[in-house]
Structures are given as C-alpha cells and as structure tokens.
Amino acid sequence: LPMMGLKKKKHxxxxxxxxxxxxxxxxxxxxSGTLSLRxxxxxxxxxxxxxxxLTRTITELQLGGSKQQMLIDAVSELSKRENNDAEKILGLWQQQEIGKQYNGPQKANAxxxxxxxxxxxxxxxAEDEFQIFCRQLSLPKGVTIHHTTAFENDQITLTIDFATKKxxxxxxxQLKECLGTSHLS
Incomplete structure (x- = not known):
C-alpha cells in the first residue's frame, strides 16, 4: 500500500x-479512469x-464523477424502491426515447x-412550477429569485446585482421606500 501512496490500513x-x-x-x-473509484x-x-x-452507460455517455454518482445513486434507489434491475429501469427510459436524436451531452442530461x-x-x-413563475415575472438582467432548499416553504429570496456600492x-x-418594513420578515 505505501508503494501506491496509501496508508497501511486494513480497511x-x-x-x-x-x-x-x-x-x-x-x-x-x-x-482506464473512465469509472471513478467512488x-x-x-x-x-x-x-x-x-x-x-451501468459501466457501458457511463462510458457511452462519458459521464464524469458527479454525474456517475447521480446515475448510480438514482438507479440504485429506483431498483430498491421498484424491485427492478438496472436493465429494466434504463430500458424504460430507452423505450420512451425511441426516435429522439441527441448528441452525447444531451442524451446524458435527458x-x-x-x-x-x-x-x-x-x-x-415544484422546480418546474418555480421556473414557470420566474419566467412570468420577466425579471430584468441582474435580478434573480431563489426558493428554499427542497421547497421547504414558500419563502423566496430576491437578489439584485449592482455594479458598484455607489x-x-x-x-x-427608493428601494427602501418600495420595500417598506412591513413586507420584510
């Protein structure tokens, strides 16, 4: 193990x-480095x-470390929840995607x-609904809104970018007058 730069530990x-x-x-x-150790x-x-x-899928789609994790974790969760193997799960997706033309990154993202x-x-x-809400607001450049983690509640955070402190x-x-203190939590 030390010759490989690793500590001498049984685990x-x-x-x-x-x-x-x-x-x-x-x-x-x-x-070959295509599949991460994790x-x-x-x-x-x-x-x-x-x-x-799963290895062929990772190789074909050229998934990096974090996307490999997403794929493996999701298939693992679904296989346990639905009592199906990876072939059945990924087969369902392939059936749904018949006839669609994707390049590599598009296929991976899909x-x-x-x-x-x-x-x-x-x-x-909830994420799709939030994105529709954002588009309906037609926010100007430099203004963004964010939802709480996992949509725990309806709280929204508004962020406005300014070029300078000045x-x-x-x-x-003007902003202070528009906001007033009664609207802030």
Missing part, C-alpha cells in the same frame, strides 16, 4: 480487494449484469433528468 486493503468483485467491464473502466465502490451492490450495463423525475417527482414538479447607495432610498 484500505479490504476496500481495494473488494474491487476485484466488480465485473471485468467495470474493472477495465476503473483501470462509482466503482457503489457498483459493488449491483449484480454483474447491472454493473456491466437520462439524468428522467431519473431525477422518477426518484423525486414532487420536487421536480450604484446601490444611489438607489437605496
């Missing part, structure tokens, strides 16, 4: 040797067939968006 050795339980496809992808560890909870499918919708439909619907100071009396 590190156990972790590395557990990677030998990966399918050969996943091992090759890990060795992703490889998470693949261990899948069957060899699912490991192969798949991850579909998985996110399947994993958390209420959160996705610009803010010049507009502050």
């Amino acid at each position: 590190i050795l156990n972790e590395l040797t557990s990677l030998l339980d990966l399918s050969s496809t996943a091992q090759c992808a890990l060795h 992703g490889a560890k998470k693949l261990l909870c899948f069957s060899k067939d699912d490991q192969n499918l 798949l991850l968006k579909w998985l996110k919708l399947r994993c958390s439909p209420r959160s996705t619907a 610009q803010l100071a010049a507009l502050w009396p």
